[in-house]
Amino acid sequence: KRREEAKGVGLVDSGDATKSKIFALPDLIGKRVQFQGWVHRYRPQKTNYFLVIRDGTGFVQCILTGDCIRTTDALDLTVESTVEISGKVEKVKEGQSAPGGIEVVVDYWKIIGLAPGGDDAFEGRLRIDTDPSIRADLRHLELRGETATSVMRVRAALLRAFRDRFHARRVIEVTPPCMVQTSVEGGSTLFEFDYYGAKAYLTQSSQLYLETVLPSLGDVYCIQESFRAEKSLTRRHLSEYTHLEAELVFIKFKDLLDHIEGMICEVVDVLLADPSTAEIIHTLHPEFKPPQRPFMRLDYRDAITYLNEHDITKEDGTPHVIGDDIAEAAERKMTDQIGRPIMLIHFPKILKSFYMKALSDAPEFTESVDVLVPGVGEVVGGSMRISDLEELIAGYKREGIPMEPYYWFTDQRKYGTTEHGGYGLGVERFLAWLLKRYTVRECSLYPRWMGRATP
Numbered sequence: 021k022r023r024e025e026a027k028g029v030g031l032v033d034s035g036d037a038t039k040s041k042i043f044a045l046p047d048l049i050g051k052r053v054q055f056q057g058w059v060h061r062y063r064p065q066k067t068n069y070f071l072v073i074r075d076g077t078g079f080v081q082c083i084l085t086g087d088c089i090r091t092t093d094a095l096d097l098t099v100e101s102t103v104e105i106s107g108k109v110e111k112v113k114e115g116q117s118a119p120g121g122i123e124v125v126v127d128y129w130k131i132i133g134l135a136p137g138g139d140d141a142f143e144g145r146l147r148i149d150t151d152p153s154i155r156a157d158l159r160h161l162e163l164r165g166e167t168a169t170s171v172m173r174v175r176a177a178l179l180r181a182f183r184d185r186f187h188a189r190r191v192i193e194v195t196p197p198c199m200v201q202t203s204v205e206g207g208s209t210l211f212e213f214d215y216y217g218a219k220a221y222l223t224q225s226s227q228l229y230l231e232t233v234l235p236s237l238g239d240v241y242c243i244q245e246s247f248r249a250e251k252s253l254t255r256r257h258l259s260e261y262t263h264l265e266a267e268l269v270f271i272k273f274k275d276l277l278d279h280i281e282g283m284i285c286e287v288v289d290v291l292l293a294d295p296s297t298a299e300i301i302h303t304l305h306p307e308f309k310p311p312q313r314p315f316m317r318l319d320y321r322d323a324i325t326y327l328n329e330h331d332i333t334k335e336d337g338t339p340h341v342i343g344d345d346i347a348e349a350a351e352r353k354m355t356d357q358i359g360r361p362i363m364l365i366h367f368p369k370i371l372k373s374f375y376m377k378a379l380s381d382a383p384e385f386t387e388s389v390d391v392l393v394p395g396v397g398e399v400v401g402g403s404m405r406i407s408d409l410e411e412l413i414a415g416y417k418r419e420g421i422p423m424e425p426y427y428w429f430t431d432q433r434k435y436g437t438t439e440h441g442g443y444g445l446g447v448e449r450f451l452a453w454l455l456k457r458y459t460v461r462e463c464s465l466y467p468r469w470m471g472r473a474t475p
């Protein structure tokens with residue numbers, strides 16, 4: 021019967037409205053506005069239908085009454101449909117709350133794209149209990165949710181904040197290639213592909229390329245995708261991740277540590293100073309506190325002692341000895357116990373890549389650093405680089421790396437060598453720490469891991 025009645029109801033748009041995006045509506049109180057968006061929530065009641073509309077810039081509550089709820093569109097409307105809305109912006113009534121403290125009293129609206137109802141309805145496709153592999157298949161829909169949207173917003177703000185802090189330090193952004201013919205972090209995690217008949221790889225790190233422009237641009241950084249053919253499915257490993265890397269010239273190891281610590285703390289401060297990102301951080305990670313400076317600096321050898329004193333064993337149950345890699349579980353356990361960021365320094369040469377500078381008083385160890393944070397473990401890996409040509413050649417030899425493809429990197433040590441160092445920060449890991457996400461997969465737009473490259 022209602023459908024029969026509704027057929028006769030036609031809404032007329034007076035046309036006289038200010039076109040707006042939702043974020044700007046609180047500045048238009050008292051005005052008639054028009055905007056478009058997706059139906060985020062839909063709550064029909066007897067005489068009022070409440071809609072929450074989202075357009076990517078914000079959320080707004082809309083109230084439909086009178087003829088607006090008598091149309092067939094009102095009967096058919098579903099969550100995730102797109103609609104056009106016209107109406108008057110009003111302050112929410114005393115004692116009520118709505119996004120932006122306003123609501124729109126609608127006098128004209130129409131459906132632009134009706135989303136399906138019934139078995140194919142949006143709400144039914146993604147539920148809390150939906151199997152993780154189905155959720156992964158539906159990442160394109162999950163990204164419409166409030167949590168995923170919040171994470172992506174902070175991600176954007178984080179990248180902006182890093183760029184801002186680099187700019188303040190006069191560190192210049194460059195964009196190195198993703199398709200390369202050398203490896204930085206060893207052959208085991210290289211993605212290889214056919215490049216016009218030659219072997220090429222997806223880059224593991226842009227470090228070597230950053231090093232080549234120190235003589236022309238000075239300190240440089242990049243925010244670039246890195247690729248790792250990780251054969252394990254862990255909470256913190258992706259096959260493709262956003263790698264924020266910097267290379268700084270004429271510095272000493274201490275300068276490198278101070279720089280990394282400064283960048284992390286300043287970026288956190290920038291994010292907390294912005295009310296919209298601060299609100300998300302406090303919602304997703306209520307107990308988050310900005311890290312205190314200086315970060316704890318822990319020598320690798322002291323970390324081994326710590327692990328043994330606290331009964332944190334290797335995966336096979338045996339105690340750690342000097343020279344052992346500290347595996348993910350042990351690293352996280354130690355970091356969680358200590359409960360604040362740690363700069364783990366001076367790793368053994370045998371655990372690290374060919375380019376790392378040795379400690380002058382203990383040449384089996386390196387001027388290297390991993391920054392470990394609670395909940396995640398390693399978020400940054402960095403080091404001072406070998407500045408001496410002969411030492412670099414010895415490094416290639418030690419790691420069994422053929423020198424020829426690295427000729428352009430070797431040239432840096434020939435033509436005006438310098439002390440320099442740098443680091444790489446995993447953007448998804450940093451976000452997982454900041455926003456207390458269980459896995460880095462939640463912090464990537466379309467995460468890739470072993471077996472997953474869709475959507």
Ligand code: 4AD
Nearest residue numbers: 225227248257258261265399400401442443444446
């Ligand atoms: O420690 P890594 O392998 O260091 C390098 O690649 C250096 N060449 C960087 C440099 O000095 N310019 O990686 C650096 C950071 C890690 O600390 C981690 O945060 C992140 O990159 N990372 C990953 N993040 C997600 N998934 C993976 N598979 C990652 N591998 C490394």
